[in-house]
Amino acid sequence: MRQRKLKDLDERLERFGRYRLDSAIKYKDDWQRFFYERGAGFNMDTYLEIGCGKGNFLMEHAEADPASNFIGIEYQQSVLVRALEKACSEELNNVIFIDDKVYDVRDYFGTGELAGIYLNFSDPWPKARHAKRRLTHRDYLKAYCDVVRNGGMIEFKTDNDDLFGFTLEEIESLDLQVVEFAVDLHSSEFDSRNYMTEYEAKFMSMGKQINYVKIKVERE
Ligand SMILES: C[S@@+](CC[C@H](N)C(=O)[O-])C[C@H]1O[C@@H](n2cnc3c(N)ncnc32)[C@H](O)[C@@H]1O
Numbered sequence: 524m525r526q527r528k529l530k531d532l533d534e535r536l537e538r539f540g541r542y543r544l545d546s547a548i549k550y551k552d553d554w555q556r557f558f559y560e561r562g563a564g565f566n567m568d569t570y571l572e573i574g575c576g577k578g579n580f581l582m583e584h585a586e587a588d589p590a591s592n593f594i595g596i597e598y599q600q601s602v603l604v605r606a607l608e609k610a611c612s613e614e615l616n617n618v619i620f621i622d623d624k625v626y627d628v629r630d631y632f633g634t635g636e637l638a639g640i641y642l643n644f645s646d647p648w649p650k651a652r653h654a655k656r657r658l659t660h661r662d663y664l665k666a667y668c669d670v671v672r673n674g675g676m677i678e679f680k681t682d683n684d685d686l687f688g689f690t691l692e693e694i695e696s697l698d699l700q701v702v703e704f705a706v707d708l709h710s711s712e713f714d715s716r717n718y719m720t721e722y723e724a725k726f727m728s729m730g731k732q733i734n735y736v737k738i739k740v741e742r743e
Contacts, residue, residue, distance in 0.1 A: 532600060536622075539607035547596075547621045552633035558592045562616035567592050568638035573625050573658060574645055578606025580720040581641075585618040587718075591638070592617045598624035625658075628670050635672035635742075642679045644722035647686040659690035661697055668699070671740040678737045680708065682726040687734035694738060703737035711735070 536543060544550075550557050559565045568591040572581050575595030585593040597603040597620065606620050621631070628640075645658040654660060659679060667677050681687050687706075694701060705711035709727065713735060723733060 532604060535604045536600060536607070539604065539611045542607045542610035542618065542620055543603070543622050544619060545622045547594075547623065547631045551631055552636060554592065554594070554632070554636060557619075558617060561619075563592055564590065567617070569594065569636065570639045570641065571596065571628070571632070571637055572641040572643065573628075574642070575606060575620065576602055576643075577721050578603075578609055578620065580643055580718050581606070581618060581620075582609050582613065582615070583718045585615050586613065589615075589617055592619075594619055594621060596621040596623060596625050598622070628663075628666050632670035634669055635675075637671050637675060639676040639678065640667050640671060642677070643720045644681055644726075645679070645686070647681075647683045649685065654689070657686065657689065659686070659693055661693045664693055664697055664699065668697075668740050673740065673742045675740045676702070676737055677740065678735070680720070680723065680733055680735050682722070682731045682733055684734065687736075690736065694736070699738045700741055701736055702739045703735070705735045706732060708733040708735040 554569050555565060558567065570584065570591060570593050572595045575581050575597045578595055581593050581595040595606060597606065600622060603620060603622055610618055610620065642658055648654065648656045655662065671677060679690055703713055705713055708714060708717060726733065
């Protein structure tokens with residue numbers, strides 16, 4: 524049974540493969556050309572979502588903003604395949620998904636190559652000894668600041684109050700500039716331009732408040 528499931532997954536990954544990259548390292552410093560050759564415009568802003576799940580958030584952004592490029596990274600193939608399926612049915616040329624687990628974004632992107640990074644409902648890793656695995660740990664944040672251009676942004680949303688508190692401490696420890704903040708995103712002024720993720724919809728239906736913070740990246 525498990526073998527049949529895996530075979531089905533492999534077939535679907537191949538069928539929707541036009542939107543899947545299994546290694547992105549070779550495109551470092553070359554993403555503009557990558558998207559241009561797929562039919563997108565040239566000199567467009569590029570945004571990254573780490574842990575994009577089934578891709579709703581990224582696909583909605585890509586559809587609403589054809590003048591920018593969007594890259595999603597997700598290492599769980601059974602989830603990623605749902606994003607690939609959507610991308611194939613909508614045939615957008617400004618979106619791509621990377622089938623990989625991010626350890627250091629600098630492996631995939633050059634200095635200042637991105638306009639922004641989205642982190643939506645990142646895994647909380649609640650045990651203190653796993654704090655370094657949280658995608659908003661200061662080591663990750665430092666790397667994000669390297670690949671986001673001057674004036675670009677990093678956005679983070681979560682239902683998890685502990686992870687949000689931890690993230691704010693990490694932001695403060697690096698003296699990063701917070702430009703938007705809400706402990707209840709959906710009742711805030713930022714809600715009107717919010718795109719929902721799958722987890723967000725689930726937590727919202729459970730009555731959970733969504734925490735939100737946006738950082739502006741500034742270089743000397
Ligand atoms: C809690 S889910 C949230 C999914 C989606 N962002 C949403 O809001 O609906 C977190 C996702 O991040 C993925 N993820 C966690 N760490 C990652 C990493 N280092 N690189 C790529 N994906 C990662 C997980 O596989 C999982 O699908």
